[in-house]
Amino acid sequence: MKSKTPGLPRPTLKRVMAAALAAALAIQPHMAAQAANHPLTAVRDVNIIDYVVNVDWDYDNPPTQQDNPGQLLDRAYITQVIRTVARSKFTATEGRHRLGNVFIYKNGQFGNNVDIRMINKSDRSAANISGWGTRGQTSYNYLAYSGAFESVDALGKVINHELGHYTYGLYDEYVEAGAALKPSDPGSPSGEDTPKNTAMNNHLEFVSLSTPADYTNPAERKTAQARMMATQSDGTGGSAWEMLTRPPEQDPEVARGQGRTFFEAFRGVDPKTLNLTRPTTGFDADLKLIFAPAPVFRDVIVVDRTLPAARLADLMQAAKTLIGQAVANTQFAIVASPATGSEPVAAFTTADAAGKQTLTAALDAIQADTAGTFNALTAFTKAYELIGAARQAGDPATLHLLTGSEAQVPAEAASTAKTARIAVSPLGLTGGSAEARAMRAKAAVLQSKAGASVNLTQLAQFTGGAYNSARNGAEAAKDVTRALNEVHAKAVASVRLDGSDALAANGSFSTQFRIASAALDGAVDIESYFDPADAKKLSFSLTAPDGRVFTPANAPAGIDMELDAAEGVFLVTIGTEVSGRNGVWALKATSNAAMVDGLSVDVSSASRLALNSEVTGGVLATVNTAPTLRATLASDKRIKGATVRATVYNEDGQAVLENLVMRDDGVAPDLRAGDGEYAVSLKDKLKAGEYYAIVEANNDGSAVIASLGALVKGARAEETPVEAFQREAEVSFTLEATATGVLGTDSTPTPTPTPTPTPGSGDSGGGGCTVNPDGRDASLLALLGLALAGAALRRRLRKVDRG
Numbered sequence: 001m002k003s004k005t006p007g008l009p010r011p012t013l014k015r016v017m018a019a020a021l022a023a024a025l026a027i028q029p030h031m032a033a034q035a036a037n038h039p040l041t042a043v044r045d046v047n048i049i050d051y052v053v054n055v056d057w058d059y060d061n062p063p064t065q066q067d068n069p070g071q072l073l074d075r076a077y078i079t080q081v082i083r084t085v086a087r088s089k090f091t092a093t094e095g096r097h098r099l100g101n102v103f104i105y106k107n108g109q110f111g112n113n114v115d116i117r118m119i120n121k122s123d124r125s126a127a128n129i130s131g132w133g134t135r136g137q138t139s140y141n142y143l144a145y146s147g148a149f150e151s152v153d154a155l156g157k158v159i160n161h162e163l164g165h166y167t168y169g170l171y172d173e174y175v176e177a178g179a180a181l182k183p184s185d186p187g188s189p190s191g192e193d194t195p196k197n198t199a200m201n202n203h204l205e206f207v208s209l210s211t212p213a214d215y216t217n218p219a220e221r222k223t224a225q226a227r228m229m230a231t232q233s234d235g236t237g238g239s240a241w242e243m244l245t246r247p248p249e250q251d252p253e254v255a256r257g258q259g260r261t262f263f264e265a266f267r268g269v270d271p272k273t274l275n276l277t278r279p280t281t282g283f284d285a286d287l288k289l290i291f292a293p294a295p296v297f298r299d300v301i302v303v304d305r306t307l308p309a310a311r312l313a314d315l316m317q318a319a320k321t322l323i324g325q326a327v328a329n330t331q332f333a334i335v336a337s338p339a340t341g342s343e344p345v346a347a348f349t350t351a352d353a354a355g356k357q358t359l360t361a362a363l364d365a366i367q368a369d370t371a372g373t374f375n376a377l378t379a380f381t382k383a384y385e386l387i388g389a390a391r392q393a394g395d396p397a398t399l400h401l402l403t404g405s406e407a408q409v410p411a412e413a414a415s416t417a418k419t420a421r422i423a424v425s426p427l428g429l430t431g432g433s434a435e436a437r438a439m440r441a442k443a444a445v446l447q448s449k450a451g452a453s454v455n456l457t458q459l460a461q462f463t464g465g466a467y468n469s470a471r472n473g474a475e476a477a478k479d480v481t482r483a484l485n486e487v488h489a490k491a492v493a494s495v496r497l498d499g500s501d502a503l504a505a506n507g508s509f510s511t512q513f514r515i516a517s518a519a520l521d522g523a524v525d526i527e528s529y530f531d532p533a534d535a536k537k538l539s540f541s542l543t544a545p546d547g548r549v550f551t552p553a554n555a556p557a558g559i560d561m562e563l564d565a566a567e568g569v570f571l572v573t574i575g576t577e578v579s580g581r582n583g584v585w586a587l588k589a590t591s592n593a594a595m596v597d598g599l600s601v602d603v604s605s606a607s608r609l610a611l612n613s614e615v616t617g618g619v620l621a622t623v624n625t626a627p628t629l630r631a632t633l634a635s636d637k638r639i640k641g642a643t644v645r646a647t648v649y650n651e652d653g654q655a656v657l658e659n660l661v662m663r664d665d666g667v668a669p670d671l672r673a674g675d676g677e678y679a680v681s682l683k684d685k686l687k688a689g690e691y692y693a694i695v696e697a698n699n700d701g702s703a704v705i706a707s708l709g710a711l712v713k714g715a716r717a718e719e720t721p722v723e724a725f726q727r728e729a730e731v732s733f734t735l736e737a738t739a740t741g742v743l744g745t746d747s748t749p750t751p752t753p754t755p756t757p758t759p760g761s762g763d764s765g766g767g768g769c770t771v772n773p774d775g776r777d778a779s780l781l782a783l784l785g786l787a788l789a790g791a792a793l794r795r796r797l798r799k800v801d802r803g
Helices: 013-024 075-092 152-168 224-229 240-244 309-325 353-364 376-390 411-419 434-447 456-463 473-487 532-537 780-789
Strands: 042-044 048-055 068-072 098-105 116-122 139-145 288-291 297-304 330-337 346-350 397-404 408-410 423-429 453-455 468-470 493-500 508-515 524-529 538-543 559-564 569-574 583-591 599-605 610-616 628-634 643-650 655-662 677-681 689-699 725-735
Touching (some): 075 116, 075 152, 075 288, 309 397, 309 423, 309 473, 376 408, 408 411, 408 456, 411 456, 434 453, 468 473, 473 493, 493 508, 493 725, 532 538, 569 583, 628 725, 655 677
Parallel strands (some): 116 139, 297 397, 423 468
Antiparallel strands (some): 042 048, 408 453, 493 599, 524 599, 538 583, 559 569, 628 677, 643 655, 689 725
């Protein structure tokens, strides 16, 4: 058999699961909402961090460095830079964290869904604070700044400084000359600050992180780090090591919303007695650079055959769309449960034209088995074996679980996926009864050796996948395509998500959306999904901003319209060359007879300017943190000044909070004014339960690129206006009874214990930048345990029906 990804040992599945189970038996009862930025990013053995890197060039056909024509940007150059990063991190953390596997992709593959971006341009390097573990959050590291190139040593140290923000949630400790101290932006350095001799000030001169000794003098406690992280009113408690060694729940209230991660490597360190030895020997003991110039996506579709035939048919419609939308560097295998004779249903098959036909035929052969029992553990085991036999270094892997939204899986299925770096993206079809839900939960618990199960939301969060639930085949097809783009990190930004119930004879449905210029939005796809049985009933038209109406019969050059009746998809592409494309468009669907089912519309642009949303707090795992809905509007830099609103729905699809205005003004719960992150508090507004939010961002032309945030020390760039555009996002979340800020909570949750310091522990072991909030971790073992212990029954119902 071919070897697995380096750093992931090749024990049998039984041994992997046994290790996960053993790790779980003494762990906390709540599962952290962990969604990896990239499935190969991880902490292993407590002290080793595996990072994912992309560079925006081809290292096998290397260009020269910006402002340095004598330097080729080949593999040797990248190796030198990463070795500097590894040494710097090892020294800064006093040997408690060292780099392990570093996966390196070229030509910007995976976009912002990596930990480190290396960009061959001149600009101010950047990082999302506490971005670790959050999809779309990263560090931006430019190879030149202000007309001068960064040396190998300087760039490596810049990256380490940015990782201080991104991985650990540290703020800067330098002075920003000429910058006023703004109460609404405490996380930015100012001209009044008192610099510290640390890597979060001058990374070229200093190698360590701050300790309490750096903040002894009350007159010298003015830094962004202290303003955000000091636990006392006199400014004490805010040094880097004091922050790293305490749970995020004990951070000041102003900082809790950023979602900082606590790493087990720092447990037991007493910052007051910490002896900085600044070690270097052994920094590369586990370091391995893995160049992956042409990774193959290996995806396994896991089909639950126990659903009734009609519901299974909707899932098969989605599966066919999933395969049909995939690019040729994707390989699919198909597994079903209950098994259909000799599994798998289909071995790994490349998604070229011939392969798609083969895979579609295999899906057509799958029949419902309502008398059987769905066994996720058995099905996942087969999927893991298929992936393990085929996976090469740097190949991402995903399981697409097609089932009912009422389903649960044994906790070991989730923990083993996490260990093997496999993302699980469940698609749950709604319509299951309360009785079915209870039976599914009981079956999953009985299948689990630990007697624990996880629901589909937890499964996706824990493994870095994307969870969607759908009411019908049209929604399922749309959602599974979105999930594919998300986990494969395709540069796609959602512009509009919409849909309709089944149309009556001569009924119609129309949705509007705004398209920006080719420079901002690139090519735009409008995908309308429906039951294939309705294909002959439907006709579509597209209205341009100037009022012209197009159909497949009169579409001009640059606008493609295609009906795929077999898959149930009508696809419109508006190319970059289309004149007069800026403005509001409309897609209209008309039915000449009553439809079998509804239709869904997904408008997306080939753009990295995206709206991402999450809910922090409101669960027992985040003690003392009230629920807050946050949204980030950004490409490589954030956008401020847009209008952002949200509507929250309950699990039955009923709006429970409407027209919530999300603000970027620095007033709590917003962390920093004008940084392109928008927030609204949900404190004491919702009861415990399952919800989802639709977030919409609109810019009428008044928004600008935010100069606040993660910028290398130096003159701030003028804020550049951004043309009018539209973005939309959807996020599901759970609120737990007795958690802070949840209605009906009568008791105060028990705080997480402070890590016990170990006295005398020995503890061997371009410029600064400001930062953008957001992020998540815990060691891998703790995560495995949390997954196995988490058994709360929760589900999310998604319903897009606003037409």
